[in-house]
Structures are given as structure tokens and as C-alpha cells.
Amino acid sequence: MKILVTVKEVATVEDEFEIEGTEIADQYLGADLNEWDDYAVEEAVQLQENGVADEVVTVTIGPEDCEQTIRQALAKGADRAIRVWDDSLAEADLLDVGAKTEILSAVVEAEDPDLVLTGVQAGDDSFGATGVSLAEEIGAQWGAVVNHLEHDLEDGVASVRRELEGGVEELTEIELPAVLTIQTGINEPRYASLRGIRQAQRKPLDVQSLDDLGVEGSAVDSELELTDMYEPESESDVTVWEGGADETASELGELLREKGVAP
Amino acid sequence: MSDVLAVTDHRRGELRDVSYELITAGRELADATGGALHVAVISGTVDEFAEKLDREGVDTIHTVDHGEEFNHDVYTQTVTQLYDELAPQYVLAPNSVNGLDYAPAVANQLDLPIVTDTVDLEADGDSLTATREMYGGKVETTAELSGDAVVTIRGAEWPAAEGTGDASIEAFDVDIDEDAVGSTVTGFEEVGGGDVDISEADVLVSVGRGIEEEENLEIIRELADALDATVSSSRPIVDNGWLPKNRQVGQSGKVVTPDVYVAIGISGAVQHVAGMKGSDTIVAINTDPNAPIMDIADYAIVDDLFDVVPALTEEFQ
Numbered sequence: 418m419k420i421l422v423t424v425k426e427v428a429t430v431e432d433e434f435e436i437e438g439t440e441i442a443d444q445y446l447g448a449d450l451n452e453w454d455d456y457a458v459e460e461a462v463q464l465q466e467n468g469v470a471d472e473v474v475t476v477t478i479g480p481e482d483c484e485q486t487i488r489q490a491l492a493k494g495a496d497r498a499i500r501v502w503d504d505s506l507a508e509a510d511l512l513d514v515g516a517k518t519e520i521l522s523a524v525v526e527a528e529d530p531d532l533v534l535t536g537v538q539a540g541d542d543s544f545g546a547t548g549v550s551l552a553e554e555i556g557a558q559w560g561a562v563v564n565h566l567e568h569d570l571e572d573g574v575a576s577v578r579r580e581l582e583g584g585v586e587e588l589t590e591i592e593l594p595a596v597l598t599i600q601t602g603i604n605e606p607r608y609a610s611l612r613g614i615r616q617a618q619r620k621p622l623d624v625q626s627l628d629d630l631g632v633e634g635s636a637v638d639s640e641l642e643l644t645d646m647y648e649p650e651s652e653s654d655v656t657v658w659e660g661g662a663d664e665t666a667s668e669l670g671e672l673l674r675e676k677g678v679a680p
Numbered sequence: 681m682s683d684v685l686a687v688t689d690h691r692r693g694e695l696r697d698v699s700y701e702l703i704t705a706g707r708e709l710a711d712a713t714g715g716a717l718h719v720a721v722i723s724g725t726v727d728e729f730a731e732k733l734d735r736e737g738v739d740t741i742h743t744v745d746h747g748e749e750f751n752h753d754v755y756t757q758t759v760t761q762l763y764d765e766l767a768p769q770y771v772l773a774p775n776s777v778n779g780l781d782y783a784p785a786v787a788n789q790l791d792l793p794i795v796t797d798t799v800d801l802e803a804d805g806d807s808l809t810a811t812r813e814m815y816g817g818k819v820e821t822t823a824e825l826s827g828d829a830v831v832t833i834r835g836a837e838w839p840a841a842e843g844t845g846d847a848s849i850e851a852f853d854v855d856i857d858e859d860a861v862g863s864t865v866t867g868f869e870e871v872g873g874g875d876v877d878i879s880e881a882d883v884l885v886s887v888g889r890g891i892e893e894e895e896n897l898e899i900i901r902e903l904a905d906a907l908d909a910t911v912s913s914s915r916p917i918v919d920n921g922w923l924p925k926n927r928q929v930g931q932s933g934k935v936v937t938p939d940v941y942v943a944i945g946i947s948g949a950v951q952h953v954a955g956m957k958g959s960d961t962i963v964a965i966n967t968d969p970n971a972p973i974m975d976i977a978d979y980a981i982v983d984d985l986f987d988v989v990p991a992l993t994e995e996f997q
């Protein structure tokens with residue numbers, strides 16, 4: 418069985434930052450592997466260790482800069498990586514769900530995996546929609562917000578738990594091939610070992626353009642256009658206690674006594 | 681056409697609150713486009729649901745009597761058929777776990793753009809401006825699209841529709857291709873039971889990722905002991921296995937309403953806030969003065985928790 422895991426380098430933002438147009442100014446941005454994808458990669462690698470999967474391939478849409486982040490997944494055990502990029506993508510402000518679906522479906526077609534794992538959402542733009550959209554596009558089954566997967570996929574069925582709201586889990590059987598969007602907490606993502614990190618440098622990372630994938634440039638034009646970005650206006654009337662920790666702690670202590678909830 | 685179709689949400693025999701919020705959001709959009717508001721209720725006791733959904737502003741309710749519980753294939757097929765029949769400009773769905781399990785499939789099948797987790801919508805003729813958050817609520821963005829679209833709305837952003845309406849209730853004759861139904865729900869399970877019930881606590885000392893290491897939880901426990909309070913947490917602490925699931929506050933954990941909720945090293949993501957915004961008094965201890973938790977906090981200490989928490993414990997020893 419072959420597993421394709423979609424991974425994304427997400428931007429992280431410092432506490433204090435400035436906005437330029439519809440973007441956060443570069444100097445306040447960091448980069449990390451998307452939290453949810455880390456769990457998806459771990460799940461795939463565990464499936465391989467348990468003898469269920471033979472190959473784990475990651476795919477990302479991103480510029481060369483993100484290769485270091487993407488190699489983290491290779492260091493944790495994925496076999497090889499695909500990175501899709503194109504000048505036309507660099508110019509876009511935003512890649513919407515439809516555009517990502519177009520690109521990823523072309524990769525699925527080329528790789529023909531039995532199972533695709535994505536994160537529930539990306540921590541930066543949080544659309545939470547690409548996995549299910551992709552499933553529909555490639556004619557596969559799917560399950561969103563999966564927090565448990567039985568590692569016995571033998572009869573071509575995945576037994577999963579979907580985490581609903583309010584501490585309720587739904588038990589669902591999903592036919593393969595399928596796309597599952599993976600929720601945090603499904604496993605304990607490992608840290609890459611030094612050996613893993615060294616090996617990752619030698620694992621194949623294949624760069625593909627839209628042309629290579631046979632995707633028309635026009636197919637990835639986002640229908641959604643970002644028009645503004647701003648810091649949300651705070652409606653809060655929060656009282657901020659000033660001073661050193663001793664002073665602020667004693668203010669809070671006083672409040673708790675006033676409320677009659679502290680000894 | 682300029683109509684709006686809002687698809688409601690229910691689970692285990694109950695309509696979920698967001699269903700009524702969808703009516704409000706849908707009515708606002710329909711007013712702006714000059715169209716009618718259609719509401720769909722799919723599976724379950726649809727006639728009973730339809731009666732409850734007949735609130736002010738709804739023009740037509742389409743009931744789809746097929747199965748008991750949510751199944752994404754049934755929803756996807758039904759909503760695309762409703763779209764073909766009604767030709768609405770906008771399809772509204774909840775940004776719930778189930779909403780995200782079918783809305784993207786509907787959008788892709790209909791070749792429509794999708795915008796999820798919206799907190800505000802503004803329609804003007806053919807164009808729609810959607811407001812949504814990015815970076816865990818640090819910024820808000822507006823995005824524009826034109827033509828038909830699928831939109832999911834965040835819960836508790838629109839008020840629930842009220843009053844009694846006089847919608848016409850119509851049974852929609854759906855044609856479900858059972859061969860295309862590839863998933864089966866076999867059951868539900870409540871998780872997060874156990875020794876403590878954090879929703880019963882008067883004071884919660886709640887810890888988030890700012891605590892950094894499992895060992896550091898000790899200072900939180902000491903504070904809780906000194907205050908005779910209960911320890912709860914945000915999701916990452918439970919994901920890491922540092923606290924059991926029954927301590928998790930939020931959308932997928934428990935909803936709590938203590939007298940005092942002390943959020944320590946918690947940023948205040950929407951899924952967390954959903955579980956604690958009803959607390960009487962909210963205190964945030966966080967190094968980031970712009971963390972979203974500050975928006976709902978009554979009191980805040982913008983400082984390092986590793987300084988503040990021990991000092992507070994000392995106050996009570």
C-alpha cells in the first residue's frame with residue numbers, strides 16, 4: 418500500500434508584527450511544518466512500520482525555501498518528497514481550495530496512492546477544506562477530522578473515529594482509496610533522530626512544475642481574492658495589571674479573595 | 681439567481697444551534713441579493729426539525745427524509761441536487777466538523793469556489809466579501825469572490841433567528857445513488873469521562889502550550905492546590921498526553937462556566953474560546969499582549985507565567 422501525505426510549511430507570526438498590504442511583513446514571520454501535517458506524517462510512518470504501507474510519499478506546494486521544513490517529514494521516516502512550484506504560483510496572493518485541489522489531484526493521478534492523509538487544516542489560513550475537496554476531485558472516499566485509524570486496512574476499508582464537537586466521536590467505516598484529514602492527538606509525533614536527519618538529506622525530493630504535472634496555468638487562478646488584512650478591532654475592556662510578578666500576582670490574589678473563591 | 685440555500689446541522693435527534701444562526705446569516709445575504717431564503721434539513725426527524733426551523737425570514741424549507749444521522753455522501757448528493765433544482769447564488773453550511781465533511785465536496789462537484797469559517801459576510805450584487813481570521817485569530821482578512829459560492833459560517837458569530845415564520849415546507853425528492861455511498865457510520869462514543877468533571881468547578885486554573893514542558897505542569901498543580909481549584913487545559917496539553925481528555929476545555933472538549941477561569945499560556949483560539957467564554961470572570965496570564973484571549977479576558981497579566989504563577993501560589997501559602 419502506498420500512502421501520500423500532503424504537507425505544508427506554514428508561516429508563524431511573532432507577538433508584535435506589522436501588516437503590509439494584505440500580508441504580514443516578512444521580518445515578523447517564521448516557518449514551521451504545519452502542526453496537523455506532523456500528525457499525518459507520523460500516522461503514515463507508523464502504518465509503514467506496522468507493515469501496512471510499503472511507501473510513504475509527501476507532497477507539498479511551495480517554493481524552494483520550504484525544502485528544509487519539508488525534509489523534516491523525510492527525517493521522520495517518509496521515503497521521498499514531491500514539491501510542486503511554478504512562477505505563476507509565486508505571483509498569487511492566495512491559493513484557494515480549488516487551486517490546491519487542481520494541483521494535488523494531478524499528483525495523486527501520477528502517484529496513484531491507496532490512501533491520502535492530510536492535516537485537518539493549515540495553521541495559517543485554516544480553510545480546513547482541501548482534503549475533502551481533493552477526495553471528491555479524484556473520486557475517492559473521505560473522512561474529515563479523524564482522530565483514530567485502525568491499522569488493519571486489509572479488507573479495503575478504513576475504520577476511523579471522527580472527532581465531533583462536545584467530546585463525541587463518530588465511528589465510521591470508509592472504503593479505500595480514501596483521503597483522511599488527520600486531527601492532532603491521533604498519535605505522538607516523533608522527533609527526528611540525528612540519523613534520520615542525515616538520511617533525509619539523501620532522500621529524493623522531486624520538484625515538479627505545473628507543466629510537468631499537466632496542469633493548465635489557468636486552472637490554478639484563485640477565485641478568491643484577498644482584499645484586506647488588519648488586526649481585529651479589540652472589543653475588550655480588559656483590565657491589565659501592571660508591574661512586576663509580585664505586584665500583579667497580588668492584584669490577582671485580591672480579586673480571587675474578593676470573588677470569595679480563594680482561601 | 682439570487683437565492684440563498686442554508687443547510688442545517690443536527691446530531692442524534694437535536695438541531696444544533698448553528699442551524700438557527702445559518703438562518704440569520706442566510707436572511708441577511710438574501711436581503712442583500714434580493715432573493716429568497718431556502719433552508720434544507722437532511723436526514724433524521726425532518727418534519728419535526730422543519731417546524732422548529734420555521735422562524736422569521738425563511739421562505740421555503742426543504743425536508744429530505746433519508747436516513748437518521750449525518751452521512752457525508754448523502755449530504756453531498758442532496759445538496760448538489762438541491763443546487764441544480766433551486767439554482768441559489770450561495771450555499772451556506774456550518775463550519776462544524778460535519779459541515780467540513782461535505783461542503784468542500786459539494787463545492788468541488790459544482791465547480792464553485794468555497795470560503796470557510798467566515799465571521800462576516802457582505803453581498804453586493806454579484807460579489808461577496810467574506811471576513812475570516814488567519815494565524816489563529818491574530819489577524820482578520822477580507823476576501824472577495826464573484827458569482828455563486830459555497831460558504832461555511834463559524835458558530836456563534838450570527839445571532840440565532842427567532843420568531844415564528846410562515847415558510848412553505850416541501851419534501852424534496854432526492855435521488856440517492858447508494859453505490860456512491862462509500863462510508864458508513866457505525867456508532868457514537870462519548871469520550872472524556874472519568875474522575876473529575878471540570879464543568880462542575882468554581883475555579884479553573886487552565887494551562888496551555890505556554891507551559892512548554894510536562895514537568896512544568898507542577899507549578900500549575902501547586903497553584904491549583906493553593907487555591908483549592910481544579911486544573912484544566914487547552915487541547916495541545918491533552919494531545920501531548922500530559923493531562924487526560926476530561927481536562928480539555930473547548931469545542932471538542934468540555935464547555936465550562938466557572939466563577940473564575942484563569943487561562944495560563946493559552947492563546948485563545950476560537951475552538952478553545954467556544955468552551956470557556958461563558959465563564960463569569962476570565963483572567964489571562966500571557967506574554968503576548970495581542971493574544972486573542974485578551975479580547976474576552978476581564979483581567980490580564982502580560983508577563984511570563986513562570987514568574988507570575990509561583991508568585992501567585994505564594995500569595996496563598
Ligand SMILES: Cc1cc2nc3c(=O)[nH]c(=O)nc-3n(C[C@H](O)[C@H](O)[C@H](O)COP(=O)(O)OP(=O)(O)OC[C@H]3O[C@@H](n4cnc5c(N)ncnc54)[C@H](O)[C@@H]3O)c2cc1C
Binds near residue numbers: 537929968
Ligand atoms: C476541529 C478542531 C477542534 C479543536 N478543539 C479544540 C478544543 O476543544 N480545545 C482547545 O483548546 N483547542 C482546540 N483546537 C485547537 C486550537 O485551534 C488551538 O490550536 C489550541 O487551542 C491552541 O492551544 P494553546 O492556546 O494552548 O496554544 P498556543 O496557541 O500555541 O498558545 C500558547 C500561548 O502561550 C503564550 N505563552 C508562551 N509562553 C508563555 C510564557 N512563558 N508565559 C505566558 N504566556 C506564554 C503565547 O503567547 C500563546 O498565546 C481545535 C482545533 C480544531 C481544528
